[in-house]
Amino acid sequence: MTRKSRGAHLEHSFNVSLGAMKIEEKDEEQSTTAGHLHIKQGGTSSVDVGSYTKPFLSFISENPTVFHAVAYFAKKLEFYGFTRLSERASWTGKLKKGGKYYLERNGSSLIAFTVGMDYEAGNGASMIACHVDALSARLKPIPTLPSKAGYTQLGVAPYAGGLNTTWFDRDLGIGGRVLVKDNDSGKIETRLVKLAWPIARIPTLAPHFGAAASLANVNKETQMVPIIGLDGSESENGGGFTPKAAGSQTFAATQPPRLVKVIAEELGIEEYSSIVNWELELFDIQPAQLGGLDKEFIFAGRVDDKLCCFSAIEALIASTTAPSIFDNRSPSENSGILKVVGLFDDEEIGSLLRQGAHSNLLPGTISRICEVFNDNTSSANILSQTYANSFLISADVSHAVNPNYLGSYLENHSPRLNVGIAIQADPNGHTTTDSVSSALLQRVADKCNSTLQVFQIRNDSRSGGTVGPMLSSAMGVRAIDAGIPQLSMHSIRATIGSLDPGLGVKLFKGFFDHYEEVDAEFA
Numbered sequence: 001m002t003r004k005s006r007g008a009h010l011e012h013s014f015n016v017s018l019g020a021m022k023i024e025e026k027d028e029e030q031s032t033t034a035g036h037l038h039i040k041q042g043g044t045s046s047v048d049v050g051s052y053t054k055p056f057l058s059f060i061s062e063n064p065t066v067f068h069a070v071a072y073f074a075k076k077l078e079f080y081g082f083t084r085l086s087e088r089a090s091w092t093g094k095l096k097k098g099g100k101y102y103l104e105r106n107g108s109s110l111i112a113f114t115v116g117m118d119y120e121a122g123n124g125a126s127m128i129a130c131h132v133d134a135l136s137a138r139l140k141p142i143p144t145l146p147s148k149a150g151y152t153q154l155g156v157a158p159y160a161g162g163l164n165t166t167w168f169d170r171d172l173g174i175g176g177r178v179l180v181k182d183n184d185s186g187k188i189e190t191r192l193v194k195l196a197w198p199i200a201r202i203p204t205l206a207p208h209f210g211a212a213a214s215l216a217n218v219n220k221e222t223q224m225v226p227i228i229g230l231d232g233s234e235s236e237n238g239g240g241f242t243p244k245a246a247g248s249q250t251f252a253a254t255q256p257p258r259l260v261k262v263i264a265e266e267l268g269i270e271e272y273s274s275i276v277n278w279e280l281e282l283f284d285i286q287p288a289q290l291g292g293l294d295k296e297f298i299f300a301g302r303v304d305d306k307l308c309c310f311s312a313i314e315a316l317i318a319s320t321t322a323p324s325i326f327d328n329r330s331p332s333e334n335s336g337i338l339k340v341v342g343l344f345d346d347e348e349i350g351s352l353l354r355q356g357a358h359s360n361l362l363p364g365t366i367s368r369i370c371e372v373f374n375d376n377t378s379s380a381n382i383l384s385q386t387y388a389n390s391f392l393i394s395a396d397v398s399h400a401v402n403p404n405y406l407g408s409y410l411e412n413h414s415p416r417l418n419v420g421i422a423i424q425a426d427p428n429g430h431t432t433t434d435s436v437s438s439a440l441l442q443r444v445a446d447k448c449n450s451t452l453q454v455f456q457i458r459n460d461s462r463s464g465g466t467v468g469p470m471l472s473s474a475m476g477v478r479a480i481d482a483g484i485p486q487l488s489m490h491s492i493r494a495t496i497g498s499l500d501p502g503l504g505v506k507l508f509k510g511f512f513d514h515y516e517e518v519d520a521e522f523a
Contacts, residue, residue, distance in 0.1 A: 095115060112316055127340040136282065298496050308395040366475070418497030432480055
């Protein structure tokens with residue numbers, strides 16, 4: 001899909017998700033339906049949970065890499081009136097009360113925020129943090145391999161827990177970002193590419209071969225090397241492409257010739273030497289689908305944690321676009337706080353890079369906002385006051401109960417699909433959940449009519465980590481870990497409930513809408 005057609009497709013998707021604006025009069029109650037929201041007299045709004053199912057299916061299918069996902073969210077935020085900010089520029093004079101903004105870092109992390117009309121420096125922030133990266137198999141710097149038995153193969157390496165055994169015998173496409181130099185301006189720009197047909201496959205050995213076919217101890221370096229073609233397909237040199245054609249010292253000369261040719265054609269690049277570098281990965285091309293007898297499931301790849309990212313961004317948008325019928329101001333405008341969503345890269349590998357949650361991205365953003373609106377006292381005092389008045393939901397997917405392994409779950413701590421978000425508890429500090437944060441989120445759930453579940457892993461199992469502890473400790477904010485349950489975490493394909501994306505939106509929007517009043521209940 002070309003840039004123009006892709007942009008048109010995105011705009012079409014957003015127009016569909018907006019729905020029709022209409023005014024209905026039923027009995028003596030006036031209500032407004034705007035897209036996924038039902039706004040009743042008094043300015044309160046409820047979320048049409050089921051209306052988010054198809055948009056999520058489209059999002060997760062069409063945006064396979066972290067770069068595509070962040071670009072999608074940026075495009076959608078701009079569609080709803082958010083202004084892009086640059087970290088490299090001053091924000092003085094650019095932020096205003098009632099404003100909506102977002103920024104990116106590395107094209108793989110994003111922060112979006114709104115400023116309430118009644119915001120004053122030192123007021124708190126309601127924040128939701130998710131991670132947008134997913135397990136994958138990434139191309140090595142020089143992925144060209146000598147042919148074996150007539151097969152062309154591709155050198156890849158696992159990202160986090162990628163290339164596990166669920167990656168065998170799957171139809172795999174290739175996507176990511178490509179750095180391209182414009183020969184006229186000399187500028188290097190980033191282009192996204194998605195080869196969404198089955199290019200690669202990692203074949204298993206048939207069980208007839210006995211012990212050699214066992215998947216118990218697979219060597220990822222030698223036994224999980226994808227095949228991408230045959231030596232005799234078209235020609236060995238990729239239809240006329242040779243390293244010399246690109247220049248022997250160019251990046252393209254180090255890459256598989258036929259792959260360079262296909263990517264260049266996809267992006268409309270005539271001179272292969274203009275390809276400066278790229279970051280590419282394999283992904284399962286099978287689209288997300290509804291499943292189950294009554295279509296109560298979603299089967300999809302890359303759910304962890306793009307699911308919570310999707311729900312958080314949709315909730316922020318919903319909180320800014322649902323006006324009161326009395327004063328025509330959205331819940332975000334009728335507030336005195338910041339409302340923030342952070343989508344972070346690299347969670348699956350420790351979050352230690354500059355685009356990860358362990359970086360200065362979120363604290364630095366909050367600090368810069370405070371600085372713009374602070375006219376009186378020292379910035380350090382105002383920032384500490386802001387953190388003390390703030391609250392963070394660390395939203396990462398949780399484990400849904402698996403009926404075939406009930407013995408692996410802790411009694412009364414087994415979340416179900418299509419019920420609601422699960423609070424994640426851990427006594428050893430792997431999550432931020434405590435009694436205060438649990439009580440606060442429960443009050444939010446009460447106000448927006450959401451159901452909370454709870455998950456804690458058994459003492460004889462290993463608990464995973466989230467971005468919550470690192471962000472909470474860096475800023476000193478109260479926090480809770482709570483996410484949408486899924487089956488088959490870290491598999492190449494996972495299962496969630498078809499209502500779960502919308503249930504996530506419902507609670508997260510409730511958090512943005514009600515945090516101020518709920519926070520006032522706590523001494």
